[in-house]
Amino acid sequence: MSDATDADGLTVGQVSARLGVTVRALHHWDEIGLACPSLRTAAGYRLYTASDLERLHRVVVYREIGLGLDRIRVVLDHPATDVPGALRAQRAQVAERIDRLQRLGAGLDRMIEAHERGLLLTVEQQADVFGPDWDPDGPAQARGKYGDTTQWRQYAERAASRGPEEWRAVADATAAVDRALGDAMDAGVAPGSPEANRLVERHREVFGAYFPLTRQMQVCLGRMYETDPGFAAHYDGIRPGLAQWFRRAVDASARTHGIDPDTATWQ
Missing domain, CATH: 1.10.490.50 (Antibiotic binding domain of TipA-like multidrug resistance regulators)
Incomplete structure (x- = not known):
C-alpha cells in the first residue's frame, strides 16, 4: 500500500456515502482482501483510488443481484470464469425465489x-x-x-x-x-x-x-x-x-x- 496525501483518493467515509455501503462492510471487504484501498496517508488513513472505486462498484452490483462474496471474488479475479454462466445460474436462483415469494404472497392473501x-x-x-x-x-x-x-x-x-x-x-x-x-x-x-x-x-x-x-x-x-x-x-x-x-x-x-x-x- 502506497503512501499518499488526502487529495489522492477517497476516505472510507466518502466511499461509504458515495456507494451507499456501510463503513463496516467496506472494512470487512478490506479484511478479507476482496476490495482493498490502495493508498494510505502518512497519518494512517486508508484511501481508495479510482481503480479501487471501480472494483467496489462491481462488488456492489454483484452483491445486489445475490452473489456471495466468495463467488464475487472468483468473478472479479479469475479471467477464465464464465461470467454469463454464473449470472445465468444466479438468475435461475432469483427466479426460484420469486416463485416462492409469489406463492407465499398468495398464501398470505x-x-x-x-x-x-x-x-x-x-x-x-x-x-x-x-x-x-x-x-x-x-x-x-x-x-x-x-x-x-x-x-x-x-x-x-x-x-x-x-x-x-x-x-x-x-x-x-x-x-x-x-x-x-x-x-x-x-x-x-x-x-x-x-x-x-x-x-x-x-x-x-x-x-x-x-x-x-x-x-x-x-x-x-x-x-x-x-x-x-x-x-x-x-x-x-x-x-x-x-x-x-x-x-x-x-x-x-x-x-x-x-x-x-x-x-x-x-x-
Whole structure:
C-alpha cells in the first residue's frame, strides 16, 4: 500500500456515502482482501483510488443481484470464469425465489381472506358441499360474533388451506358422527356408557377440523346444542330428542375425566 496525501483518493467515509455501503462492510471487504484501498496517508488513513472505486462498484452490483462474496471474488479475479454462466445460474436462483415469494404472497392473501371471511368457498360451492339447507351468511355471522376469539383465528388458519374437496371431507365426517349419535340413541345406548363415551370422543376429534376442542369446551357446546334453537333444530331433525341426549352424553363423559359439567367454562 502506497503512501499518499488526502487529495489522492477517497476516505472510507466518502466511499461509504458515495456507494451507499456501510463503513463496516467496506472494512470487512478490506479484511478479507476482496476490495482493498490502495493508498494510505502518512497519518494512517486508508484511501481508495479510482481503480479501487471501480472494483467496489462491481462488488456492489454483484452483491445486489445475490452473489456471495466468495463467488464475487472468483468473478472479479479469475479471467477464465464464465461470467454469463454464473449470472445465468444466479438468475435461475432469483427466479426460484420469486416463485416462492409469489406463492407465499398468495398464501398470505388466503390467510387474510380466511380471517375476514372464514369460509373461502363461493355460495355455489358451499351449497354443493354442505347441502341446500346451508346458510351462506353463516360464516359472516360467526365472524361478527366470534372474530376476536382464539378459536376463530385457529379456524381461519385451517380454512385458509382448504378447498371444496377438503371441506367435503369435513362435512362428510361431521354428518357421519351425527348419524352415529342418532343410531346410538335409537339403540338405547346410555349416556356415560363406554359406547357413548367413545362417540363423545369421536365428536370431539371430528370437531377438531374447525379448532381444537377441549372437554370443557365440548360441555359448553353440548349446552348450546340443546338450548340454541338453530342447533337444537339440527340435532332434533336427525332424531327427535338427540340434542338433549347428546348433552347428557357429553356431561357424563366429562365427569369421567374429573370435569363438573355444571361449572365447566369455555377453556
